[in-house]
Amino acid sequence: MEQKSQDFSSKKIVLIITTTVFSFSSSTTAFFSMGLSSLFWLALAALFYFIPFALINSEFTSAYPKSKGSLYQWISENLSQRIAFITTFIWYSSYFIWMMSLFTKLWIPFGIMLFGKDISKLDFIYGIPTKWILTLLCIVGVIILTTIIKRGFVKIARWLVIGGICMSILVFITITSNLIISFIHPDQIIPNIKSSIDSPTFFETDKLTGFAAQLPFFIFAITAFGGLDTISSLIDKVGNKKNKFSKAILIGGVLVFIVYFLDILTWSMGSNFVEVHSQVDQHLGNLMYGLMDVLSKELASSLHFSSGATYFINQLFIRFTALTLFVSYIGLLATIGYAPLKVLIQGGDSSLFPKFLLKENKNGILVNAVHTQALIIAVFVVLLSLGSALVSSLYNQLTLMTNLSRSLPYLLIALSYPFFKAKFKGEYMQLIKHKWQIYFLTSSVFLCVFLAVSFEVYSTFINDGFTSALFLIIGPLLAGTAANIIYKRNQKRKLQVQ
Numbered sequence: 001m002e003q004k005s006q007d008f009s010s011k012k013i014v015l016i017i018t019t020t021v022f023s024f025s026s027s028t029t030a031f032f033s034m035g036l037s038s039l040f041w042l043a044l045a046a047l048f049y050f051i052p053f054a055l056i057n058s059e060f061t062s063a064y065p066k067s068k069g070s071l072y073q074w075i076s077e078n079l080s081q082r083i084a085f086i087t088t089f090i091w092y093s094s095y096f097i098w099m100m101s102l103f104t105k106l107w108i109p110f111g112i113m114l115f116g117k118d119i120s121k122l123d124f125i126y127g128i129p130t131k132w133i134l135t136l137l138c139i140v141g142v143i144i145l146t147t148i149i150k151r152g153f154v155k156i157a158r159w160l161v162i163g164g165i166c167m168s169i170l171v172f173i174t175i176t177s178n179l180i181i182s183f184i185h186p187d188q189i190i191p192n193i194k195s196s197i198d199s200p201t202f203f204e205t206d207k208l209t210g211f212a213a214q215l216p217f218f219i220f221a222i223t224a225f226g227g228l229d230t231i232s233s234l235i236d237k238v239g240n241k242k243n244k245f246s247k248a249i250l251i252g253g254v255l256v257f258i259v260y261f262l263d264i265l266t267w268s269m270g271s272n273f274v275e276v277h278s279q280v281d282q283h284l285g286n287l288m289y290g291l292m293d294v295l296s297k298e299l300a301s302s303l304h305f306s307s308g309a310t311y312f313i314n315q316l317f318i319r320f321t322a323l324t325l326f327v328s329y330i331g332l333l334a335t336i337g338y339a340p341l342k343v344l345i346q347g348g349d350s351s352l353f354p355k356f357l358l359k360e361n362k363n364g365i366l367v368n369a370v371h372t373q374a375l376i377i378a379v380f381v382v383l384l385s386l387g388s389a390l391v392s393s394l395y396n397q398l399t400l401m402t403n404l405s406r407s408l409p410y411l412l413i414a415l416s417y418p419f420f421k422a423k424f425k426g427e428y429m430q431l432i433k434h435k436w437q438i439y440f441l442t443s444s445v446f447l448c449v450f451l452a453v454s455f456e457v458y459s460t461f462i463n464d465g466f467t468s469a470l471f472l473i474i475g476p477l478l479a480g481t482a483a484n485i486i487y488k489r490n491q492k493r494k495l496q497v498q
Helices: 010-021 023-061 071-078 081-105 107-114 128-148 153-185 186-198 208-216 215-225 228-232 242-271 272-281 284-302 307-336 339-345 367-385 390-405 408-423 436-462 466-497
Strands: none
Touching: 010 153, 010 228, 010 242, 010 307, 023 107, 023 186, 023 215, 023 242, 023 272, 023 307, 023 408, 023 436, 071 107, 071 339, 081 107, 081 307, 081 339, 081 390, 081 408, 081 466, 107 128, 107 307, 107 436, 128 367, 128 436, 153 186, 153 242, 153 307, 153 436, 186 272, 208 436, 215 436, 215 466, 228 242, 228 307, 228 339, 228 367, 228 408, 242 284, 242 367, 242 390, 272 284, 272 466, 284 307, 284 408, 307 339, 307 436, 339 367, 390 436, 390 466, 408 436
């Protein structure tokens, strides 16, 4: 029997939405890769993509408050079932690949939290090859996350709330620390900001320079506001009395942009962009630890701390960052390991899938589907750890494919919005009433995502060649083709039965 919708407070829902969409790693990466210039692209993405998409999302969640299928139902009822299934299949595929990537990163913050350093960089731990230990830990992670998911949405939500609280504290620490440094050294604020604006960006290469080197950041700016599609698919579990969830999306959306703005602005005020680049390893995956290391030492130096106090503050900053990311990874993995799978299987025609995948446990979780998903991820993690060149190459190409695949649902949701406004006759929270507003929101979301994807393909083509650029496009095409074949075969089988 499925669990009833939980009566979460508005504050908890806003916290979950805000900290699901906001990413500390995205914030630090934005500052490190683009400096203060990142705010222009984030503002562009917020004004013309995120706010319009949040308005569209709020109306859809208000109109379908008990939907298990979220985007599947939105698209199927306003475009077609085939388009809905293909879109959801591509959407799920991109999250599935992303899950594999996250599982391989899960134990990096865990190691930093315990030892104060990234143990994944070591060749051996206690005489045992590090990759074997990390592979075993990844398998353990898959088992733990599967157990959390099977216990139902309430357990998942608890991790999201805990992660949200930790993230809020971490952001407060970074903003406050940078402000303290700025106030102690007010003469450095203008030079730091100038350095943050004028210095070359992370994306600059011999082939891509100037303003063109900033264009690839636009898709990053859009994905920095990603997550509404996933969190909206949990509305049937959260409940939406008096449009509580729909309103929380709008409030959370505003808070997300404010936090990004304050975080990046204070980083630019308190840190010299050029000096940071000289001190921090330019590996974007571990970037936030390097920045927190520099920030803690600069803060301790500005406050004239002793060497012992400096070491303590340094370790506190780095390990709390690791704790926050570890808890956030668990909440994120539990969410994307549950929500997209639920939407894909329960959102539409269940006859598209084998019957054994439809079995639910007492918590309303598709237990066999979750087990199957976990098994495939575990097998792939083991194959990656064996170091097969073929598997590693395939994984790298699959990762490239997800950039475009994760963007496609945003396009289709936006395209279905005008049809929804024309067809839906029930009561819902109508935020947009005029036709020109409806078409502006649709066009704005569509154009932003289209341009971001185009910039990504263009920059990949210029820097890495035709093959890499082609794989960006092939990913969703292959997933879409597979989904279409599954759908057509199911329709043909139904006709034969009749």
